Amino acid sequence: MRIRLLGGLEATSGEGGQVRFATRKTLLLFAALALAGRRGCRREVLSETFWPGRSNEQARSSLRQALVDIRRLFPASSDANVYIDGDQETVALIFAPGEADISLFERKLVTGSSADLAFAADLYRGELLEGQSIPDELGEWFAPYRSTYQRKALQLVERLSLALLEPGSAEELPCEGLAERLLASDPTAETAHRALMRIHTLRGHENMALRQFETCRALLKKHLGVEPEAETSSLAATLQPRQRPGDPRAAAPAVEPQPQAFSAPRKHHDRPSLAVLPFQNLSGDLEQEYFADGIVEDITIALAQFRHLYVIARNSSFTYKGQAVDIKRVGRELDVDYVVEGSVRRAGDRLRIAGQLIDTSTGAHLWADRFDGTLANLFDLQDQVASSIVGAITPKVEEAEIERAKRKPTESLDAYDYYLRGLAAFDRTVTNRSVVDEALRLFMKAIERDRDFAIAHARAARCYATRKSNGWMVDPATEIADATRLARRAVELGWDDAVALSYGGYVLGYVGGDLDESAACIDRALFLNPNLAAALGVSSWVRACLGEPDKAVEHAALAMRLSPLDPRLFAWQFNTGLAHFCAGRYEDAAVWAAKSLRHQPNYPSAMRVMAAGHAMAGHRAEAEETITRLRLLDPALRLSNLADILPPFRRPEDRSRYIEALRMAGLPE
CATH class of the missing domain: 1.25.40.10 (Tetratricopeptide repeat domain)
Structure with missing residues (x-):
């Protein structure tokens, strides 16, 4: 291992000697570039962050000198495994995946076999950059990375402890060691307490498992003033302390049994399905509602990038805004396995996003976390929320799909x-x-x-x-x-x-x-x-215009299935009506246009399709009535200026039939 960031910060040369950096700032710059990976960092951002308070020219000069020092330690050559690359705008540290512990850690998590998870557990020797004195001006730069790897380590210890089937396995000691290291840095890490409880139970030491639970409960009460999570209490409730023969004392734990938190998801889709409900705005300012809503949209879009997830569009989820919802009812109405709830608190430039993932079949909380930062790292916080949810549902998600959710x-x-x-x-x-x-x-x-x-x-x-x-x-x-x-x-x-x-x-x-x-x-x-309902919706429109009406109907139907309560359902219903008209199914065209108008009564596009459909189907009175309504909205509309608003039909016959149908419906010349 040439670059170690977990549990410290050190780098070794090709000959195996430890690399000595000229200054602490250069060492931390090296760490920042290693964390950024091949995407690199903008030079301007690096110089302003690492050398604040200096003029632009001085800061850039300091950055250049630090990069020269790093290049001297890791010279570029045809066979170099670690070297600096970049241009006038950006700079990156290039290294092979096996050269850094963070890369190997991530790769083992994705591979996901028990042996690989145990290997990853041994790699996590402590917090990112543990023991390093980081100046205040760089604290916010490294904080999101520290939070991310700590969260992944907690997810890892949970996965590994749940995979242990018998005592003495090769994975047992790495899991135990990781749990102990996590508790050393955060005594309230409930996931690590649960892992040790499972290990003690596996070894037949139920009393030790119960003592671990009591220790966990005491620490949570002392430091956070809260009780253990339902899953921790449920685990404790399944334990029975061993008794000596003839011991009359009851063998019941000090907690009430609760439902098991993890359960198999329902299979309404061929993929795990979820909806992100509106987040609560806890800022005390109603003007910030738009901000909380926008964050939910970005998280929803990020989750929808994962091809193995079935994600309900944001507009359907937002029909529950302002309501006290019953999670099981939401699951039935939206036909989803999981629901994400959360809150956003904004105070000045400080931001906290909290979220929880709930199994709609049982109401059990599968995951909960909070993410603190500043507005400057808003998008990183959103990435963390999305990645955490995916990790809770499908731990073996491919790394390439995780990266897709991180687009800002x-x-x-x-x-x-x-x-x-x-x-x-x-x-x-x-x-x-x-x-x-x-x-x-x-x-x-x-x-x-x-x-x-x-x-x-x-x-x-x-x-x-x-x-x-x-x-x-x-x-x-x-x-x-x-x-x-x-x-x-x-x-x-x-x-x-x-x-x-x-x-x-x-x-x-x-x-x-x-x-x-x-x-x-x-x-x-x-x-x-x-999974993007909006893309499928506009695809249905363009397919109808291209003369592919059956494909248009299919794409509109899928959009409506992904977002069944979408406020813009009317547009996709209109597209379906337009497609049926192009296919010569005039009764269906009028029916779907009427559905659109029930959702959006003053929608001119749907009125035109409904009038045209009725006219071609022989419903003259209905067609004329619709044209009368249309002309109240747009008195200037005539056949002579219809071209200004018509869809750009590829097939001339579609265009001519549409115009002729509106003439039959009574639209004047």
Whole structure:
């Protein structure tokens, strides 16, 4: 092992000698680069963080000197296993996976065999950078990493102790040693107490297991003022202390039996399924509701990146906002195995996110944790929440999928704040012009503060598409150009972002008229995130326009299944109606358009499809009635200007039938 970060900080040369760094700052810079891995760090961020209070030129100079010192210790060559790489913007420490204990630790966790878990347990010799004196200015830099590896070690000791089947196995001692090291750094680590309780029980020492429980309860009371978790108490309740023959004393533990916390999930889907409910806003400020809601959306999107999970879309989960929910009822209504609940507390620049994972079949809490930090590491906190939930459900998740959940939308928190406010406004309606205009203004504010914010570009472009659909454009040529520019920029910046590709791709098709590019963007979004209901929803629209109505109906149905209570269900119902119309199934087209209008009564697109469907099905009175309602919303609409709002049908017959059907329904020339 050439780089050791767990339980200390040291590096050895190729000859096996310990490397001596010139200064403590250089040593910590080396550690920061090792933790960042191949993605590296921006030079500007490193210089400002490690040498605060200096001028930019002085800080950059200090960084260059420190990197020279590291290069001298680890020179680059054709056979070098550890070396510095980078360009003018970023710098990275490149090393083979087996050269650092953190890389090997992560790899063994993913592999997940009992032997590999035992190996990982031995690798965790203590907290990350244990024993190192870290200056205050670097505390926040390393804190998230420390929290992450401590959390993974706690998950590891739980997994390993649950896998022990008989005393004397090769995994028993590594598990015991890890539990003891975890308790040495945090005496209230309940997971480690449980691991030791299981080991004592496995060896036939039930009395020692019960004493471990009592020790755990006393420490929790002393340091945190709380009782043990239900799972710990349940484990203790199953123990019976050994008695000497003839001992009349009752052999009952000092705790009441409770239901076993871990149970097999129900199999309503071929993958574990979950929903993230709205988090409580504990900030004492109602204005911060949008902030808590935005955090939940980001966590939901992150979880949906994992292909082995079935994740209910955020908009369906948010129908429970403000309610006192019964978890089992939520499980039945959304058809999910697990529910995530939580809270967000924001005080100044300090932030705490708390979450818990609940089995909906039993109500048992499978996982709970809290994550503290500052607004500067908001996205790292969200990553930690998402990764912890996945680890609690499927411990053998592939490392590549974990990395996918760590995508950050922007590094500008000011921009992100505007984005969340715009999202909160746009989510309220698509039929209120002033609200959509306000959402557009907020998204443009976010873009002003971060020119590379992909999702903000996509959402702003989507506002223009709503303006077009409702006939609200004042200067169509200019607004179409603006929408197309924003959409193209969203796709360019967010080529690995499924949300940006979904909305950007939709606008390129509907507003820009480029169906091929629209389909390519949306297909990539589905490749990146097959669970994203929004991507499936816009895919149903583009497939209908391309003349693939059956595929359109299939994708809309899947979107509605992933987000059955979505406030924008009406859009996917409209897409289904449009697809049926293109397929010549006019009765079905009218039925689905009517469903859309029940959810969104003033939705012009659905009115047009319903009128066209009724007309082609021979329901003349219903068609004329629908056109009358439509013209009350848009008195200027005529057959002559219908092209301004029509979908860009690829098949000429679809377009001509649609126009003719609206003529039959009574739309004037």
